[in-house]
Amino acid sequence: DKEKEDKNDHSKRKEDEEIAETNTKDDTEWEVMECEEVDEDEEKQVRKEDESHIIDDLREERLKKPEEKMYYKDDYPTTVFLALKEFKDAFILTDLTLNTEDGGSICVHSTVLAAVSSLIWIKLNERKAENIRVTEGHGWSVSLGPEVDCVGLEAVVEFAYTGLISCLNVQNVDQIQVAARAMGSPRVLALCHLYREKPTLLCKDNKRVKLSAAEQMSINLESIKQLWMHRVGCDVWLEAIGGSVLVHRVILAVSSDYFRGMFTLGMKESLQSHVSLPFLLASDLEVLIGSSYNGALPLNWTGVFEIAGLSLQLQYQPALSLCFRFLQQEINAHTCLDVVSFAEAYEMAHLLEAADDFVLRQFQEVACTSKFKDLPAKQLLKYLNSNSLCVSSELVVFNAVLSWIQAKPSRRIRLADELMRKVQFSLMTFKEFKEVQSQNIWCNHILTEVYKNISEDFCCNQTPQKSQCRIYLPKESLVLIGGDQISEDLCSRSVSRDVWFGNSVRSLTGTNKAIEWRRLGEMPASPRFSHEVAVLNGQLYILGGKKYYGNGDIFNSVYRYDPLQNSWESLCEMQEKRSSFSVVVLDGRLYAVGGYCESDHMDTVECYCPTTNSWR
Structure with a gap:
């Protein structure tokens, strides 16, 4: 027993000496402390822990299998064609020269013009079949018939690069139509036909009959994409x-x-x-x-x-x-x-x-x-x-x-x-x-x-x-919003815009509990009842309801409360006025279901997207 005690004392002294020696080291540099050498057992332990993390990460990845999302740049066609037009005006990478018999010529990008012209698309296909490639400084040309002049041709080219024809008028519409037919440009022909029918290019029967320049450029870009997918005109x-x-x-x-x-x-x-x-x-x-x-x-x-x-x-x-x-x-x-x-x-x-x-x-x-x-x-x-x-x-x-x-x-x-x-x-x-x-x-x-x-x-x-001090996140609380109240003598009713929250729960006799209520503030708009509330991403939504007891007192308004900022925000209104309805939160969106409006039951559902602030 004495020998054991001596050994224990010796090992304890040795351990204390090691601790004292460790504590005297200068460990002020974080990088040095992170890179300290460890013994072989510690290295094995570290490797084991790292491998465990890798396995956990792989399991997470297998379980998640992240879904692919398509992200779009809405103004991309406009941006691309603006750059293409700058290239054309500066003769950068232009590979096609269009010639007219009146001595005019225009240098363009064959790929861009093929997006609006079946003639150029066919020519590019022929060159592909003949395995002809274009290099810088060695372009190709197309000569058009005597019916096509520079005015009409320039209009077709402008449409290819901008999605519009700025010079279209009574004097040149015939010239542009002739050029469009020769080039095989049905959308340019449609624009000329529309101009002849309705020069003001207004709406017909409350429907838009003219595509915007941005929409035309989107179609042009899609056509260029088709060229790429079919390997036409690629160089x-x-x-x-x-x-x-x-x-x-x-x-x-x-x-x-x-x-x-x-x-x-x-x-x-x-x-x-x-x-x-x-x-x-x-x-x-x-x-x-x-x-x-x-x-x-x-x-x-x-x-x-x-x-x-x-x-x-x-x-x-x-x-x-x-x-x-x-x-x-x-x-x-x-x-x-x-x-x-x-x-x-x-x-x-x-x-x-x-x-x-x-x-x-x-x-x-x-x-x-x-x-x-x-x-x-x-x-x-x-x-x-x-x-x-x-x-x-x-x-x-x-x-x-x-x-x-x-x-x-x-x-x-x-x-x-x-x-x-x-x-x-x-x-x-x-x-x-x-x-x-x-x-x-x-x-x-x-x-x-x-x-x-x-x-x-x-x-x-x-x-x-x-x-x-530190700013703490709000704790989860039970919240009461608005509603109507009947007086004690049952003679009157009042509608509230108050917002209350349950601050704490107090124990009473047995299993009974009492909630301590505290006032949080007021809704930003009219008092209401028969409304709906929902919580999405830690923010409170108030939807619809009534301000009084008549048929014309129903809301379609929507408000959002941010507890971190203690602020209210007015959002896009629902498409229909609703009271006594249901709201469901699903996949990051709000769904308003059924309810009453003007004494009628409703069977419609509409969905709110917080990202776009819109209902559908």
Whole structure:
């Protein structure tokens, strides 16, 4: 027994000496502490933990299978054709010369003109069959018959590039029709026919009979896309890893600054029919090029970072803006830290600010993800120091720090003191601090002083300094809104616009409970009853109802209350007035179902989309 005691004393002294030696080390540099060498057993443990995280991530990915969403740039056709017109006016990449017998000639892009002219489409098909390719400075030409003059031809070309004919009038409508027939341009002919029938181009029978210029350009772009899909008029092969893509170089040039420089600044690639891009995957390149022809990108979390990185590399601004929109609109707790890393790597300040803001606002949810446990110490410290950190209580902050330390305890245990100082223990309730005390982490000798400091912080009777205060998220509460009330003598009824919330629940005898109600404020509009309320994304919606007891007193108005800002917002009205109806929240939308209007039962349903602020 004595020998055992001696051995225990010896091992305890040795352990105390090691702890003392460790505590004397200068651990002020976070990078050094994160990269400290560990022994072989610790390395095995770390590898095991990392593998466990990887397996968890793979399981998450398999379970999620992120759905692909199509993102559109609505003004893309207008943007593309504006650039194409600038190219035409500057004779950049024009490959087709149109000649008239009166000596006129116009240089255009054959691809653009083929979008409105069946004649040019057929000519391009013939050239494809004959395997004729066009290189810079070696274009081709089409001579038109004597019936076509420059006035009519210029109108057809203008329509191809702008979707309208600005010079159309009584004097030249015949010339434009002749040119449109010769070029095989049915939409130009339709425009001339419409002008002859109704020169003012107004509406007929309350229906629009004339497409706008933007709509015409959308049709033109779709036609160019069809040319690409059928490999008609394409003049350059892009060779990448895993395959090649045949495209129109002029479309690449107006979509990408990278290709604009390659094909318009005298580089050797401007004369080549095959361009090698050995640093790109053909599959990614084809997705990106597809967006050049329709302004749309299919995106999901599996491939958005690769597409965004490729868009940056090739300076594809339209595609990049769609990627940014996806990253900001679809961001969630499981992906926000990936967005942060991506934005930091490419120095995108605006995207980084949005991602950091999401992390701070949804900190509790983010802290529960596996990726949170891989945060660098400096980044975690940045979030904990932020005045914008939103949590429901300090216990959330403590649990986040604790889970981060326990993910790699051998490396991170010495960072506990610095991180725990960011938790405002003095703002905790006794129940919350009891949970802090119950944690097994305090058994570690290194944390003895840390625990002592925490206890002193909690027991401190001084008023917390301003720097110690934190803005907490609103707690879930039961809310009462409006309604009507009958007086005690049953002689009168009144309608309310008050908003109350249940502040706390008090126990009475047995299982009885009493709710302490407090006034939250007032609705921004008329008092109402028989209305509906719903909660979507933490915000309160008030819909429809009645302001009094007559048939003409029913509302279709909608209001939204934001508890974080303590503000009301008037939204798009419902399509129908409703009272005593139902509202259902499903897949991020509101559905108004049935109800009463003017003493009649209703059997209609309408849906509200918060993103577009519209009903259908």
